[in-house]
Amino acid sequence: LTGVSIFKANATTLRVTGIQQGEASISLFNVLGKQVMSTSFEATASKDIYLPKLATGVYFAQVQTATGKLSKKIILE
Secondary structure, three states: OOOOEEEEEEOOEEEEEOOOOEEEEEEEEEOOOOEEEEEEEEEOOEEEEEOOOOOOEEEEEEEEEOOEEEEEEEEEO
16 A cells, blocks of 8 residues: 555544545554454545544554555554
């Protein structure tokens, strides 16, 4: 997944950009590997994912599409 970005837009929102059209899903894992959130969405140029109330810390976001997977470290403050 080249050209795909996952970043924190604000304290309660992740923004995923660069995904081509189609079905995609995102999962959020804590540092212990436990899945704390998962959702599917229809890909557009930019998609905002609203986060549940999570403790501050380091999380790993994993985006999966038909063409592949991308993981990125996210720090919630």
